[in-house]
Amino acid sequence: MERYYRICNQNVGKVARITDRRGRVHVGRIVRVTPQKVFISPMIRRGAPGYGYGWWGGWGWGAAYGIGLGLIAGMALGGLFFW
Numbered sequence: 001m002e003r004y005y006r007i008c009n010q011n012v013g014k015v016a017r018i019t020d021r022r023g024r025v026h027v028g029r030i031v032r033v034t035p036q037k038v039f040i041s042p043m044i045r046r047g048a049p050g051y052g053y054g055w056w057g058g059w060g061w062g063a064a065y066g067i068g069l070g071l072i073a074g075m076a077l078g079g080l081f082f083w
Contacts, residue, residue: 001069008038008069015078016040020071029061037066 008016008030018026018040028040041061 004038004069004072004075005033005035007075008033011077015043017076017078018067018072019074020067021073022071026067028064031064034066035069037068038072039064039066 012030012033015027015029018038020026026040026042028042030038031041032039041064044060044062
């Protein structure tokens with residue numbers, strides 16, 4: 001638990017992919033870390049493709065939610081899976 005706390009704390013503001021012990025995958029920007037939880041703002045798809053002058057929608061950030069540090073089974077930072 002302390003290991004993930006330290007990693008998350010060092011990477012506040014960066015995108016991470018967190019897998020919990022239940023097998024759920026959480027992808028988003030780390031916005032806050034406490035000794036018990038990491039709070040991420042999930043990546044969500046917004047809008048629709050525009051016609052004519054480019055792109056209307058794109059990616060955005062949803063409301064932050066907490067994941068218990070004790071539930072984390074694995075973690076990868078954004079640079080490892082986004083190009």
